[in-house]
Amino acid sequence: MPKRITLQDVADAVGLAPATVSYALRGERGSDETVRRVRQTAETLGYQVDPVARALASGRSRTVAVLCGSTRDLWQQSLAARLARALMAEGRHAIVADADGGPDREEELLAMLRDQRPDGFLVAPLDPFAPQWEALARQVPVVAIGDRLSRAPSAGSVVFDNASGFRLVFDHLASLGHQRIAVVLPQRPSTPDRPAERLVAAEAKRHGVVTTLVRTPPATSDPDTMTDHLASALTDPDARKRPTAAFCLTDSFAFGVLRAANRLRLAVPGDLSVVGFEDVEFADLAGHGLTTVSWGREAVVDAAVSQLLAAVDADAPLETRTITPTLVVRGTTAAPAES
């Protein structure tokens, strides 16, 4: 077990005090000459700071905690992966945790993560109202993705312009002549920044279309559950009451709908047009293609990471950034003629 080279070793080698070496290495002080010598010696000795010791002494760790609601959801999984990559690119470690659907688990994880002394938090909150956010945001920069943390004014956020997104979808479907639209949304209550019900109602009214809300459990690995939930909504015995389009607020749901349609022998898009609300990869390959609202993941990741690191490094104030959607049309068709 090769013993670790410590600051003390470098100090001894260069004939200075550990403190001086520490400062020199960080470029915080020291004459140019000293800094040069110290760096040189550290280099040849192969010295590397010990991040753990540093974290204990300084309270910061060059680590960012990423806490997401559930990586079972493909969008979040890909988001987490991208955030981690972006952070690494900035020289930070990501420590990722997954609340896996439980708000209580979320709270517990938060406490554990805080103890790791991360320099900042990137969270996709399950419960944006939870009281713990406030205390957290006061201690360390926090950027929430998807919902603002209403109780924690000092936290930053990246939110989605849902109103525009809904408008794009309903404009599209209505222009194709769809009169009855099923909206598939998660069971958990909607939040101020994702007021699904309200937006659906508004769009329905604006276009004079009929909507059916289908609430499904969060992305489950079990497609059957999903199918069961969807089947009843899609198979009204009276064909004139059956929805001709499904608008899915999660792409996982969209895939669930496609599966359900398969089992029910509904042609997509012949009998049913399907629209997703995220932009998972391979939307172009699903069946005849899946029309989606795209939010530009790079933009989301960048808005979150750049904002957080600016706050961490330069103490920049946190803010709310809004992501604007685009509609990518694939595979939706006009509503089938009434028979």
Added chain:
Amino acid sequence: MPKRITLQDVADAVGLAPATVSYALRGERGSDETVRRVRQTAETLGYQVDPVARALASGRSRTVAVLCGSTRDLWQQSLAARLARALMAEGRHAIVADADGGPDREEELLAMLRDQRPDGFLVAPLDPFAPQWEALARQVPVVAIGDRLSRAPSAGSVVFDNASGFRLVFDHLASLGHQRIAVVLPQRPSTPDRPAERLVAAEAKRHGVVTTLVRTPPATSDPDTMTDHLASALTDPDARKRPTAAFCLTDSFAFGVLRAANRLRLAVPGDLSVVGFEDVEFADLAGHGLTTVSWGREAVVDAAVSQLLAAVDADAPLETRTITPTLVVRGTTAAPAES
């Protein structure tokens, strides 16, 4: 900023020395009565050990480092997410890093991760021959996924029974009458545990079929690149030389092939049957379905995590575990008749 409650605080409150409290909390020693009192007091005070201080003092951190080759690859992304979830379920933190395709980056990250004092490593090695694995594996338990670390005999591994996987695929395709099969594989050299070329040759010989190797760059976000690479292999002007099936060693490649086929106006599976070699979700939804070899991700994750934690906690020896494949047939059809 509410001051942190330390071991000292608990010790003061209960009237014992910090050392005693430390031991009692961990259940390492102390009379039953002492342990009870200490725990009780810690509880009411809301004491939580500081993981950073503990890591510095003890050298262990209840953290596991997960290093993967590239989370751009969907399979690895999902693997990383599942590993993280499994680790959390066992009360460990995951610190995930992504070498993002570069073996040199891999080496660099490894050094950084080691400094975080993880209790173990879970790696999907880019370069299983790299010398650094040996030193690492001697210091801390390492489990490699996908390839054994030949230079690090003390490391454990989870490998895939590729021979069986290839056999399943070729048996399937040959039985459907396919005579010319394109095999899409990554450009990076094959490894002892993934001897793609050798297995292809063996299967080709066994079934008397013709194979074409198509080497593509690793999972890229740019579908065009992929299409360009594939196009030439799939569009021999002489139809009797054109492959009737494509066997893709990565599902990302399979999706790439499906995209390429779309652009080339090749019907799938009419003109071209496509088989994937991983089991990404939604394989059932891609076009008319994608036949895949499934490796049971739960099994992979479990084999890796349980083995690693047994070594960490109980000093159990590490071993090589092999995952056996299953063929999931979807959407492949008989080879088109020769014209």
Added chain:
DNA sequence: TTGAAAGCGTTACCAA
């Protein structure tokens, strides 16, 4: 069974 004291490797404050 309990406790005192010496680390663990840095950083930060305050003198020199």
Added chain:
DNA sequence: TTGGTAACGCTTTCAA
């Protein structure tokens, strides 16, 4: 500009 020295909060060895 530099250096002592005291944290940081815990574990561990060695004595009591």
